[in-house]
């Protein structure tokens with residue numbers, strides 16, 4: 257029942273066991289006097305009782321509840337705004353129908369002849385990721401997610417258009433694989449997949465194939481499946497935010513979220529696994545390197561052909577996704593890679609001053625990515641810049657590179673293009689204390 261939005265007044269009209277309210281594992285608690293949502297609300301301050309909510313519900317649900325705004329003025333009466341009915345009101349009958357459908361769906365799923373090899377199931381649950389992510393993959397394989405197409409198939413009168421592209425019907429295969437939005441996410445991910453060349457495969461078959469290909473579950477299999485699952489989860493999560501919170505679809509958001517989650521989970525599970533297997537701390541540090549980044553830096557360079565002026569621009573975000581610094585500048589460099597190195601040095605110095613010592617650099621310049629990933633010293637005009645960066649590295653500064661396609665760099669590219677057409681130098685924040 258994630259397709260409705262609650263309007264909460266004082267909560268007295270919403271029974272805690274309302275089918276569209278959140279399911280509680282237990283309702284036996286002395287604090288639950290009325291058995292309605294009112295019990296969860298501090299009526300004096302019109303705010304949730306966070307401790308009680310967190311005590312009663314698992315973390316994902318409690319944070320969802322705590323994010324529901326409560327009317328402070330008593331102008332709102334408890335109601336469920338129902339996304340799929342024309343008036344926006346909650347239709348109890350419809351809700352029950354869907355709940356029943358949901359129940360039938362899961363019953364059918366277990367009765368359905370199992371064409372999915374056992375090994376695929378076994379592998380799915382061995383992928384070291386939080387259960388919520390594996391669960392989502394499980395649902396995608398069963399095609400039991402409430403996509404618009406599925407809901408429409410259950411007789412709910414909705415325009416079933418994909419919220420990302422607004423032109424095709426939102427089936428799970430379209431949403432996760434064939435929509436140009438999904439293509440951008442897969443292509444921009446560390447997996448750099450061209451899902452456009454897949455042909456008319458369903459997402460179910462595609463996931464089964466991926467799992468089958470990585471059944472050995474060695475380090476690279478594991479990484480590949482972790483990234484695939486996380487990206488699926490991030491696409492679904494973003495889709496829900498677009499629908500329910502009015503967020504503008506942005507593949508970069510999915511790419512960064514996936515990258516961030518992968519780093520976090522990979523590190524956590526790696527550590528856990530290593531401790532179990534008594535692998536030395538040193539080895540964890542080496543293997544966990546990708547997981548240590550504190551800044552993600554987008555950088556782009558441009559050379560203006562006619563004006564013969566190069567330029568660079570960069571933008572750094574912390575793990576929470578907040579921009580912590582950015583800059584753009586014209587450059588006297590003869591080539592884009594050198595301008596990029598110049599920008600990278602400026603960004604690295606800023607980052608070092610702000611005490612962010614691990615940068616994950618996203619660039620579409622193959623040359624730069626290869627240069628750093630091989631550690632070869634260039635014998636060209638960028639040598640000094642490269643040496644500066646190397647010296648920062650010796651002071652404990654870590655740079656890690658990842659190639660990404662140009663379209664995810666579009667904002668920094670535009671800044672660089674501006675600085676290539678007219679001389680300029682701009683940095684934010686401007687005055688950094690050393």
Ligand SMILES: [Zn+2]
Nearest residue numbers: 418420421435
């Ligand atoms: Zn679409």
